[in-house]
Amino acid sequence: MTVVLCPRCRELGYLKEEGRQGTSRAYLFVVHMRSEGGRRVQWKCYLGPKGSYSHANSVLSLALANAFEEDYEVVARLAASRLVEKALLAVEEAERLAERGRLSAEEAKVRKREAVERATKALEELKRYVERCAERLREALEAG
Numbered sequence: 187m188t189v190v191l192c193p194r195c196r197e198l199g200y201l202k203e204e205g206r207q208g209t210s211r212a213y214l215f216v217v218h219m220r221s222e223g224g225r226r227v228q229w230k231c232y233l234g235p236k237g238s239y240s241h242a243n244s245v246l247s248l249a250l251a252n253a254f255e256e257d258y259e260v261v262a263r264l265a266a267s268r269l270v271e272k273a274l275l276a277v278e279e280a281e282r283l284a285e286r287g288r289l290s291a292e293e294a295k296v297r298k299r300e301a302v303e304r305a306t307k308a309l310e311e312l313k314r315y316v317e318r319c320a321e322r323l324r325e326a327l328e329a330g
């Protein structure tokens with residue numbers, strides 16, 4: 187699936203093509219997912235018929251690598267929030283499996299801790315990277 191920055195709500199999501207009953211046309215959507223208070227919330231943004239709508243056309247060429255300049259901060263924030271959401275989903279999944287008796291309480295605990303530690307480590311590395319980036323900018327100003 188292609189991850190895109192949604193031209194409607196400016197969040198990251200997956201591009202999805204769907205046919206509609208009784209028609210031969212294909213329609214484009216961006217499917218978004220977010221974890222809210224322990225619940226998985228999914229929503230879709232409709233882009234229009236494939237190939238005939240400006241939003242649909244623009245999103246097709248909007249790979250993250252060619253996001254508009256002003257989108258980079260949004261993309262960075264969203265990437266960080268995705269790391270958090272992915273870990274929260276893993277925590278919820280472990281809890282669900284434990285409730286159904288498919289994981290022991292101890293195994294669920296280990297899985298939850300691993301998911302949280304993995305995401306925390308990634309976020310801390312990201313933080314250090316961002317700090318180095320800001321440092322480069324300050325140095326450029328002082329050198330000039």
Ligand SMILES: [Zn+2]
Pocket residue numbers: 192193194195196197199216218230231
């Ligand atoms: Zn959207």
